[in-house]
Amino acid sequence: MIPRAVSDFVRDALQTGFRLVPWPTEPGLRALGNPGPLSPVLVTGNFDLTVRRVMRAMRGVDAWLVVAPSSGINVWCAASGGHLSTHQVITALKTSGVSQRVRHRRAILPQLAATGVIAREVERRAHWQVKFGPVYARDIPRYLAQHEKKSEDMRRVRFGLPERLEMAASWATPMALVAAIPSLLLRPAWTPALVVLVGVIALAVFTIYDRVAARRRRYLIAAAPLTAVAATALAGGGTAALITAALASAAAAAVLTYDYSGSTPIEGGSHFREARWHIKLDFDRCKGVYFCWQVCPEACFDQRPDIGKVEISRSDSCIRCGACVVQCPTDALYFEDGGGRRIEPETIRRFKLNLLGRRSVRVGYGQGAPASTDSG
């Protein structure tokens, strides 16, 4: 029998290192602590690491946890990619049996699910009220203690040292493996150095990522090989050395300046088309319900109760996650592309991102379809 702490540690390490592949756990209902019919109902995706983190964060708190089938992918990625959408949440709420365990119909979802799950559709079709709770599982006990009120810090996505280390590990582990296998076969002695090098590069990437501005990246990619070749020539290197220097420095510059926007909450030199989209407010349509303010992970909005509207005060902080557009009940928010064309809210709701960051995955949510057919 392996002690729980050891197996948890091994799973944490594996799932952090290989975060880029899915780690599904069985969807369904989990009792956290000793919950009763009035205990809160939390919903999350079925990425094993997430589920275990929620359970750890909730130690000492009684609640029900509904694990929705998100294809073993973490909440934010699954919600953005159509794997944690209105369908999966409805499925989980209906099939997990939670309805028989509680007397209320209020589900708390992670805030980052707001890019994929349309709260009012879940209410309409499954008769469960959806609230978007904190971004991070560790804030849930505090959120519950303060009567399900989110403080400012619970709404923000952070990208500090722990998050950067986690992302660096998730890239370094598979890359180190790719480097180590041929090296073990051809030059075993080089393997430890190679693995360390991959780790250092990954750390460097995720440390400088947002400190190299978009425009400077392009120059860096061009300048690196030129500098390296010039330096090698000055040092008296031969043709082989010149070619190696050029290729190696170009590769290094490319790795350092690659767009890791799927792995960071920052959009710097994104090459994706959507990088040039801007969030816009249709002032007349805004009814001041502030769902956008509730779900924005970058705090782009300010409430203006004096005029009953919301204000996009920090549009530069927008990372185009689309959560505000998806949740707005009056379609008052939309994106505008670089050419001034309007991207309708329906497009953002219906089309999710594929693995290449293109909006091509279609997710239906039954607009206009009858809840049931007439039985005549």
Next chain:
Amino acid sequence: MSSLALMRLLESAPLRYDKGMRLLTLGAIDQVRTALAAAIDVDGGRVLEIGCGTGALTEKLIARGARVTALDQNPEMLEQVRARLAGAARDALVLVERTAAEIDSFAEQSFEAVAASLSLSEMSRGERSFVLRQAFRVLRAGGVIALADEVVPRTGAARLWHRMLRAPVAALTWAMVGSVSSPIPDLAAETAAAGFRLRSERRWLCETLAMVVGERPS
């Protein structure tokens, strides 16, 4: 057959789905669907189809005179069905854009038959159990349930072989679409567990494709 792991990949491109599935199953899927439609055989009766996809089975059911209510969560798939069955009689087909779990919104004993082909393997075990119990509820007494899906072979050796062949195909599918379906361990047992009396079970493709037919006891 291991190639069934590719199912999810095909689903991401509905236009190629039918051709792809025929190829993956070496044509067996057509036989399976014909057998399903024959097992149901409710002339003029109401049939609920769970996860109709592009409507290959829907078409066969309607051709046999059934009035079909077809459920699918993918709007692109439903568009395919609409195009395919544009000529069908108005009361022969109702399309509903819903996830399978929403089967609970249909009235009790409102269908003569329930059918599903290749949709149960996309559900978790808990979801499947819910959907099968709900199928029991919406069927009238004596009504038929006919299911076809990818299953795990019965014998140990075949199972091991199947798993080995399937793994790389599943990995490829995952890499391309981000999710994979998984074969059902025991479809007949799960059907019986929902309360149905089993009538027959047939297998195709080295036992990896199964059809289970049951009925709601009167």
